[in-house]
Amino acid sequence: MATAIGKPLYTDNFTASIERISYARILVETDVSQPLIDSIEIVTPSGTFQQPVEYEWRPSFCTDCMKFRHNVEKCWAK
Template sequence: MEQVMQDGPWLIRNNPLFLKQWSTNTELKKEELKKIPVWVKMHDVPLAAYTEDGLSLIASKVGTPKILDNETTKMSLDSWGRSGYARAIVELDADKELEDSVTVAIPNVEEGGYLKSNIRVEYEWKPPHCKTCNVFGHGTDECPTKVKEPADKRDHVKESVDDQGF
């Protein structure tokens, strides 16, 4: 049971499933999610940065790195068989924008100095994000705090604008 709780986040048909330990004191209410773990793929990672520490530093530009997937860990330790991307679970913060790419400086061993490298970030699932509440779980358009005008009031405003010749 503990293994199932720790191995998430789980995606079933591209829908996230969040598990929480149940007890008799558990309240059945929807929690506001300020942080959420998501699988990300980091594309075009330079060979010099394809280590556990290097990948962790890159992932920290996206969110809080939690764990690399097994294949990425194997490749970073063996230093061979590198795939086209590195995959990790990163905890996203609702207060921050999602990054589509990150720029890192890699030490240039041959010539000295640094080389800039642009790493493309792909999210396996992008959670709905409300910029009004700064939470995950619903979009800004569906925000429960957003005041909605009644339909008849909108029609009345439109009619009065039309009457004025606009």
């Protein structure tokens, strides 16, 4: 599932050893010039469902001027 978000780099010990199955923590490298996804569609034999994706941190990135530290709403280049 992490590959649907980006390039998986590291996972925590609980996730790697499958000790905590309520959630997984994975460090994923993403392209911030592209929108971050909010959910992943999972297909199972009993049907499909949307798995929400939570981020501990989202960078401020402006897709208009392609710079960090602000978003589109606060872009001074407009």
